[in-house]
Amino acid sequence: xxxxxxxxxSPQRKQxxxxxxxxxxxxxxxxxxxxxxxxxxxxLDLLQLDxxxxxxxxHVDALIAPEQQDLVHDGLKSLxxxxxxxxxxxxxxxxxxLKVPTQVYTDxxxxxxxxxGYVAYVVDLSRRAAAEEKILxxxxxxxxxxxxxxxxxxxxxxxxxxxxxxxxxxxxxxxRLRSELLGHDFREFLHPDSVDxxxxxxxxxxxxxxxxxxxxxxILRKDGQARDIRMNVGVIKGRDGRMRTVAQLLDITEEKERxxxxxxxxxxxxxxxxxxxxxLSVDNTxxxxxxxxxxxxxxxxxxxxxxxxxxxxxxxxxxxxxNDVKTKLDARKLGKIEHYExxxxxxxxxxxxxxxxxxxxxxxxxxxxxxxxxxxxVSELKGAxxxxxxxxxxxxxxxxxxxxxxxAGGDFLTPDxxxxxxxxxxxxxxDGANRCxxxxxxxxxxxxxxxxxxxxxxxAKVIRTEAELVYRQRxxxxxxxxxxxxxxxxxxxxxxxxxxxLLENAVVHNNLDPQNKLVKxxxxxxGDTFMLSVADNGPGLSDxxxxxxxxxxxxxxxxxxxxxxxxxxxxxxxxxxxxxxxGKPEHGLKFVIRLQMAEQAS
Numbered sequence: 001x002x003x004x005x006x007x008x009x010s011p012q013r014k015q016x017x018x019x020x021x022x023x024x025x026x027x028x029x030x031x032x033x034x035x036x037x038x039x040x041x042x043x044l045d046l047l048q049l050d051x052x053x054x055x056x057x058x059h060v061d062a063l064i065a066p067e068q069q070d071l072v073h074d075g076l077k078s079l080x081x082x083x084x085x086x087x088x089x090x091x092x093x094x095x096x097x098l099k100v101p102t103q104v105y106t107d108x109x110x111x112x113x114x115x116x117g118y119v120a121y122v123v124d125l126s127r128r129a130a131a132e133e134k135i136l137x138x139x140x141x142x143x144x145x146x147x148x149x150x151x152x153x154x155x156x157x158x159x160x161x162x163x164x165x166x167x168x169x170x171x172x173x174x175x176r177l178r179s180e181l182l183g184h185d186f187r188e189f190l191h192p193d194s195v196d197x198x199x200x201x202x203x204x205x206x207x208x209x210x211x212x213x214x215x216x217x218x219i220l221r222k223d224g225q226a227r228d229i230r231m232n233v234g235v236i237k238g239r240d241g242r243m244r245t246v247a248q249l250l251d252i253t254e255e256k257e258r259x260x261x262x263x264x265x266x267x268x269x270x271x272x273x274x275x276x277x278x279x280l281s282v283d284n285t286x287x288x289x290x291x292x293x294x295x296x297x298x299x300x301x302x303x304x305x306x307x308x309x310x311x312x313x314x315x316x317x318x319x320x321x322x323n324d325v326k327t328k329l330d331a332r333k334l335g336k337i338e339h340y341e342x343x344x345x346x347x348x349x350x351x352x353x354x355x356x357x358x359x360x361x362x363x364x365x366x367x368x369x370x371x372x373x374x375x376x377x378v379s380e381l382k383g384a385x386x387x388x389x390x391x392x393x394x395x396x397x398x399x400x401x402x403x404x405x406x407x408a409g410g411d412f413l414t415p416d417x418x419x420x421x422x423x424x425x426x427x428x429x430x431d432g433a434n435r436c437x438x439x440x441x442x443x444x445x446x447x448x449x450x451x452x453x454x455x456x457x458x459x460a461k462v463i464r465t466e467a468e469l470v471y472r473q474r475x476x477x478x479x480x481x482x483x484x485x486x487x488x489x490x491x492x493x494x495x496x497x498x499x500x501x502l503l504e505n506a507v508v509h510n511n512l513d514p515q516n517k518l519v520k521x522x523x524x525x526x527g528d529t530f531m532l533s534v535a536d537n538g539p540g541l542s543d544x545x546x547x548x549x550x551x552x553x554x555x556x557x558x559x560x561x562x563x564x565x566x567x568x569x570x571x572x573x574x575x576x577x578x579x580x581x582x583g584k585p586e587h588g589l590k591f592v593i594r595l596q597m598a599e600q601a602s
Contacts, residue, residue, distance in 0.1 A: 002044040005054050007037045012111045015261050023254075026122035032115055032364040034060040034076070046102075046124055048095030065091040065099050079108050080115060087151035092122065101125040103151050107255075110262070115364040121254065123151070123172075153249035159206060159242055161185045161199075173229070173251045175221035191218035191226050205235050206243050216252070228253045279344075279354070279375035282361070285368060287313045287325045299354070299377060301347035318343035318351050332360040332371045344375060353382045399436050406432035454571065456598035457491040459530065460484055463521060466499040474507045475514040483523050488598040489530050491571050498567045501560035502534045502591055510538035510588075518588070525597065532593045540585035546577045564591075572596050 004021050013029070017038055020027040026043035030036055036058040039047070047063060061069050068090055075088060085107035091099040103123040109116045153170030157163055166181045174181065174189055186202075187195055194217035201211045214232045221227060233247035279296030281289050292308040300316070302308055313328075314320050320342075331338065337359045344352040354375040361369040409428025412421055460483055467478035491498075506519045518537035523530060541549070550565040568575045573595040580588035 002041050004040045005036075005038065005044060005049070007035075007054075007057075010037075010116075012116070013038075013109070015264075016258060019254075019257060026124070028120045028122070029109065029117055030060055030120070031117045034118075036060070036063075037117060043122065046094065046100070046122065047092065050095070053095075063092055065093060075106065076118060079106065079118065089125075105151060107258075119258075151250075153251075155186075155245075155247050155249065157186055157202070157245040157247070159244070161187060161202070164244065170249065173221075173227065173249060174219060175223055175225075180222070189219050191220050194218045201233075202245060205233070205245060208235075227251055228256045276374075278377075280372070281308070281316075281375070282370060282372050283313060284370040285329075287329060289313075289316070290370065296375060299344055299346070299352050299375060316345060318345045328358070329371075332358070333368045335360055335362075341378070353378050403432065403436070452492040452494070454490045454492055456488040457493075457495050458486055459489045459491065459495060459532070459595065460487040460523070462495050462499055463523070463532075466496055466503055467521065469500065470503045470507060470519070474504075476507050476517045476519055478503060479518070479520040481520070481522050483521065487523065487525065487530055489571070489595040490598050491567075491595065494567055495571075498564055498593075501564050502593075505560055505591075506534055506536035506538065506589075510536055512537070528597045528599075530595045530597055532595065533590055534593075535580040535588060535590035537580065537588040540579060540588050541577070542585060546589075549577055550575065568593055568595075 004017070006017065010017070017029075017040075020038075020040045023040060024042055026046045027038075027040045028036060028043050029038040036054070039049070039054075049058065060072065064072050071088065072090070075086065079085065085105065087103055087105040090102050090104050092102050092104075094100055102125055105121045105123075107119055109119055151169065153173045154165070154167040155163060155170055156165040162183055162185055163181050166178055171178055171181070176189075181189075187199055190198055197215075198217050201215070204211045213234060214230065216228060216230050218226050219229055228251070230250045230252045231247050233245060235243050235245050237243055276293055276295050279299045280291075280293045281296055282291035284290050289308055289311055292305050294305065297305050297308060300308065308316075313325050314322065328338075337357075339355065339357050342354055342356050344354050346352055355378050356373055356375055358371055358373040360371050363369050406429050409425040409432065412425040412428075417425075463480065463483060467480060471477055489495075503519060503521075507517060510517045516537075518535075520535045521533070522535075523532045525531075549561060565575060573593060575591065575593045578590050578592060579585045580590045
């Protein structure tokens, strides 16, 4: 017994081929170009193919008698166009050149919705040659075809459940000799799960009642193996007045196993697609989405996947034009696989930074079908990248400036300098060093705040404490209005840093003397939200500067406001900057922060 042959391992067909390796009938698989890709041991024995011949490649034409090759090609073309699988009688050419009569059943192999080749099941009829010669001399051609050349089992059952006639294929299906079937009750050979169904329909049919003419059930072979059967059945009344049941039976065990394996494969594929963290889409040749997964739906903010299907790429990717799409489509048609960064358009109008992995899809005839893209959300990566740039800029700019101040103070310390200059130099150096330490401390607190869990915090107490600290250190009285004494919000211990940086910003960037500086704090509860505002009478900012204030890539707001932005985001709140007096930026700034009330947030 030869080992089975497999040209290219196929993960999608692995389970099927494992089953085929155990089958006693020849099983072959051909790719779309009709080259032999797999043959089980029974097929190799029948065809007498050796290893060297297989490695060179075997075309289906080399296995079929020349006069029947056109018949085979026509049948395969029909299958490719969607025709139902069928069986035909073929003369197979074996290694010695001998033509062996066979019955061949052929079907398509579909993987991921595309034609991946063909599978053929071969029944060797050569063992019946001697019997055929004897039969042909005594029987009509029709009887010969029914008895020996039919690909399906043929039976006639009398009115007492007994077999009156079985053909050769029925013996193959049941694994029994004719003598073991003829005269026996057909219920003896049914699987226990099918006895009641088949017997009931037999009785109804005998009484002339309407029952399905085609249905499926199970039988038990002589070796105890269960087989799936599809039967087409009817009744005829003979000249003797007796009602006989005539049926055609087809063993569909392998067909059902293929369907099961295909269903499992499709289920695994769909499970993989739907459980992916990354978004996935498939586009057609016009660049319109024909398939998407739930991760992509979430990225885009749509209510259902159906909302995505049919939209063009230009509505999905921010900034893409028709020319961009054409360039990408031309690259895909040439088989190019690309990885690039892009921005997805969220339904809300926001953008989502993604890494795109795009590849082409081709059909069995190498025709371009479209492309597939996987979108990986890199928002966190981009945020971390911006954070790194901010801290680097902080080191280069803010701390660099303070080091320049320290160096300048040191340059003034010459041997002949007076005491007043020494005092100024000392102040420069200490101020620069203290500012560096302050910046480092703020960065450390910003990093520490990332991991601390949120908890109820009395923000009113924090505001009063930080306002008192501003007065002691900066000499500026903070106007708190009628602020309540107990307001619980979701925050952490870094809330004091948030308030201090807002208050310090209001004081430090105001060039008025401490007696004239205005810092006004107001707080109000609106439902489950606490709105806090911090206003000053400093020089204010233009609208363009306001927009850049919390942008870490621009570093305009410094590390203090960077920490404010980070903490507000962690607390699930929002922060915005407006004019203290609407439409008059020169009258000062107002920071408005919205935080979640702790009582409502649990």
